[in-house]
Amino acid sequence: MLNPVTPEFLDALRAALPEGTLRAQKDGELDDPRGRHVGLAAIVAQPRSTDEVATIARLCHEAGVGIVPLGGGTGLVLGQVAHSGPAPVVISFERMTAVRAVYPTENAMVVEAGAILHDVQAAAEAVDRLFPLSLASEGSCRIGGNLATNAGGLNVLRYGNTRDLCLGLEVVMADGTIWHGLKRLRKDNTGYDLKNLMIGSEGTLGIITAATLRLFPRPTHEAAAIFVVDNPQGAIDLLALAQATVGEGISAFEMMSGVGLDFLTETLPDVRQPFGTNPDWSVLIDLGLSGESDPQEMLLALFEKAHAAELVSDGVISQNETQRQQFWSVREHIPVGNRNIGSISSHDISIPLSRIPDFIPEGIAKLQALGDVRINCFGHLGDGNLHYNVFPAKGRDRKDFDDIRGAVKKCVHDLTHAYDGSVSAEHGVGRLKVEDLERYQDPVKLAAMRSIKQALDPKGVLNPGAVLRAL
Structure with missing residues (x-):
């Protein structure tokens, strides 16, 4: 069971972060785009760096306080909308928008999780390359959310889902440690594929702070x-x-x-x-x-x-x-x-x-x-x-x-x-489809998912109630 945010916890959070990192929730910021739910936030954090995200995660983990990552807020399955339980700390990535590096000859670029998809596309175009992920919300959705949900979009037939467009990740784990996985390699068979475990996990196993993305030649x-x-x-x-x-x-x-x-x-x-x-x-x-x-x-x-x-x-x-x-x-x-x-x-x-x-x-x-x-x-x-x-x-x-x-x-x-189909093709599970996952998913896979969640987030602080029911 998660704990509510207390004044003492907020004081500790403020003391550990640069001035201006914390703010109140804005009107409409956590509303479900379909207008059926409004999210809760005890406080909204606007970190400028991965180290600041790690600090927030460490303090929340120690206090047993929930964390909800927020990208562009365009998700349609309530992954970013915690509408029940103790109000969490919401981490907004609106300040972490940098394109850290571009490697045209390698067809790769490194961007922070808050980069808007359209800006990522434009940065690729500036070096005569293509980042092919294309969504209706590309003017406002952020790449961290695209990765967290393994977004699909218009060009999956040719280029694949977001998972297929990612080479490496930087991720803050539940306890505030940082996985430095921003490699630009096409081949790396060194153990479990942590990158692809994080992609599509909707912020329940780790908080994506940056990614190395695949680029392609532009069609002429x-x-x-x-x-x-x-x-x-x-x-x-x-x-x-x-x-x-x-x-x-x-x-x-x-x-x-x-x-x-x-x-x-x-x-x-x-x-x-x-x-x-x-x-x-x-x-x-x-x-x-x-x-x-x-x-x-x-x-x-x-x-x-x-x-x-x-x-x-x-x-x-x-x-x-x-x-x-x-x-x-x-x-x-x-x-x-x-x-x-x-x-x-x-x-x-x-x-x-x-x-x-x-x-x-x-x-x-x-x-x-x-x-x-x-x-x-x-x-x-x-x-x-x-x-x-x-x-x-x-x-x-x-x-x-x-x-x-x-x-x-x-x-x-x-x-x-x-018909042997999937009830979530590209939007994810969020909180909206938790019951659907329980109803339709293979029980062995569901048990494995719960074991992974327990191993990586034993206190259940990461996006509580999303994908798997909060216990």
């Missing part, structure tokens, strides 16, 4: 296309054809449903859509190539093959970067349209690719049996990650469905589990 030619398909099976068949035709040049392969496009028409009419009538299903394909290859020609050849195979019925191919960005604007505004409508329940799931065509209609039928709802299914089809979100019928409010919200979530997650 890029283009995008939106192709109309009849159904999700057609989208999957198109993906296979695209991979056979274009190979590793595919950076992203996004499926969009007509429901999501209708939401844009309804709430964001200024977003320019490529078709006069919104198709039921369409796919956004993005290519990034180097050398003499012409991405427009490759996309045209793909369309011709797909049309001959009756996989696509219509399509548009970008002729310049402005058009490419217009296509991406459609995809990137779908979550905004979702927020404008207001979901009853949102789900970040992954399904084996071959089973997606059966999963989607079965889920729709089961959900519509619960109430008068609309389902916007969209997402990163190339890696099997679907955002399977449930909305009220047109003209109704999501509050009208509060009585079935739990049943809706259980319906989607039960079906996902039955």
